[in-house]
Amino acid sequence: MANVSRSPWLLHYDGSSCNGCDIEVLACLTPVYDAERFGVVNTGNPMHADILLITGGINSQNASVVEQIYNQMPNPKVVCAVGTCACTGGVFKECYNIKGGADTVIPVDIYVPGCAARPQSIIDGIVQAVALFQKKHEEMKSEKK
Amino acid sequence: MATKQFIFVLLYIVCAPFIGGFLDGVDRKVSARMQGRKGPSVFQPFYDVIKLFQKEPLVVKRSQTFLVMTYLLFMVITGGLFFAGMDLLLCFFSLTTCAMFLVLAASFTHSPYASVGCQRELVQMMAYEPMVLLTAVGFYVATGTFYVKDIIGMDMSAIVYLPGVFIGFLFILTIKMRKSPFDLSTAHHAHQEIVRGVTQEMVGSNLALIHLAEWYETVFLLGVVAMFFVNSNPVSYVAALIVVLLAYFLEILIDNVSARVNWKVLLVSTWVVTLVAGGVNLTILVLMHR
Numbered sequence: 001m002a003n004v005s006r007s008p009w010l011l012h013y014d015g016s017s018c019n020g021c022d023i024e025v026l027a028c029l030t031p032v033y034d035a036e037r038f039g040v041v042n043t044g045n046p047m048h049a050d051i052l053l054i055t056g057g058i059n060s061q062n063a064s065v066v067e068q069i070y071n072q073m074p075n076p077k078v079v080c081a082v083g084t085c086a087c088t089g090g091v092f093k094e095c096y097n098i099k100g101g102a103d104t105v106i107p108v109d110i111y112v113p114g115c116a117a118r119p120q121s122i123i124d125g126i127v128q129a130v131a132l133f134q135k136k137h138e139e140m141k142s143e144k145k
Numbered sequence: 146m147a148t149k150q151f152i153f154v155l156l157y158i159v160c161a162p163f164i165g166g167f168l169d170g171v172d173r174k175v176s177a178r179m180q181g182r183k184g185p186s187v188f189q190p191f192y193d194v195i196k197l198f199q200k201e202p203l204v205v206k207r208s209q210t211f212l213v214m215t216y217l218l219f220m221v222i223t224g225g226l227f228f229a230g231m232d233l234l235l236c237f238f239s240l241t242t243c244a245m246f247l248v249l250a251a252s253f254t255h256s257p258y259a260s261v262g263c264q265r266e267l268v269q270m271m272a273y274e275p276m277v278l279l280t281a282v283g284f285y286v287a288t289g290t291f292y293v294k295d296i297i298g299m300d301m302s303a304i305v306y307l308p309g310v311f312i313g314f315l316f317i318l319t320i321k322m323r324k325s326p327f328d329l330s331t332a333h334h335a336h337q338e339i340v341r342g343v344t345q346e347m348v349g350s351n352l353a354l355i356h357l358a359e360w361y362e363t364v365f366l367l368g369v370v371a372m373f374f375v376n377s378n379p380v381s382y383v384a385a386l387i388v389v390l391l392a393y394f395l396e397i398l399i400d401n402v403s404a405r406v407n408w409k410v411l412l413v414s415t416w417v418v419t420l421v422a423g424g425v426n427l428t429i430l431v432l433m434h435r
Contacts, residue, residue, distance in 0.1 A: 006192040031181040045341045047348045074201040
């Protein structure tokens, strides 16, 4: 069984949020945290991505966008909701245009709470997502057999 | 002689992906250190390619896989011809064919990002092709042969006659290796204004094949750099190796200290360097030979 966990490529999508989590996600790539030492690359292309990081809630306009991004990612893939807004809708939950967290449109595997989520907890979430990525890969392989 | 050639070609086909991948890993490590980061393992490119082969094959059109495979095949042929000591012109024409197959593969899906990437790739080809041809012509004028095995068998290194052509070739090396400031069509770095450019729609194993082809290409291009220095004296091989490593480090350094330029600056600067460094060098050589 190939070890795919050494090369997790991320796609980062920011829904309707205050951009706090957005900035914290990018902070993970800075020299202080340097997520690339685990092989993490922030790709920007859903077709190359293994892990989808969503920050911010889902509104009626971006629901179809998030769905399309998810569908463009080849299997095995993992979705990680970062920040309270992406987990539940957060402070925007009661707004007329907000559907709620990311799990209202796509299946979410890992939830990273926090407002804003700190880089340490985001990296912890990514590490768990990477373990799940490996597990899903193994499941996919055994299904093929 | 034939067995020796065969061994060299076999060595290239087997070892080039490992050397190219390792150099790519060193590139990422050195880049990270230049930016004050720890950086990934030097074997990271291999982990990436292994993972890409495991991903679900998602292709918009199946024939894209065929075009990507042809790209890889022609890249192997290019390097194979070179390391067999064959005609340098043939190598360069084969290299151009490779680039065309990459453009075809990328333009196949009509993705807007990939299409823009293709147009930029074509502009890049327009920029570097004159210098590639001048390099071949330069070797012919300096040594009287296009054959790689005869060029490296001379008593004097070609660099003595071709310093300008060497500078011009180093300049286009930045374009061929997709290094900033000339990484217009697709970049090795995470983000670009056209996302991934030509590799936008390539998923899983297709992208892995592109990576493999790039590793073959790196080894071939560094081989051409080495050809400027190698002569019949065995010591020149050591000198060539040192120059190749220095040239590779120079590319990483340029990549890290410069910002991406637009296509006009790319085209004008490359043609100016081609004309001034390559053209003047060739003119002097031709006049001296009279």
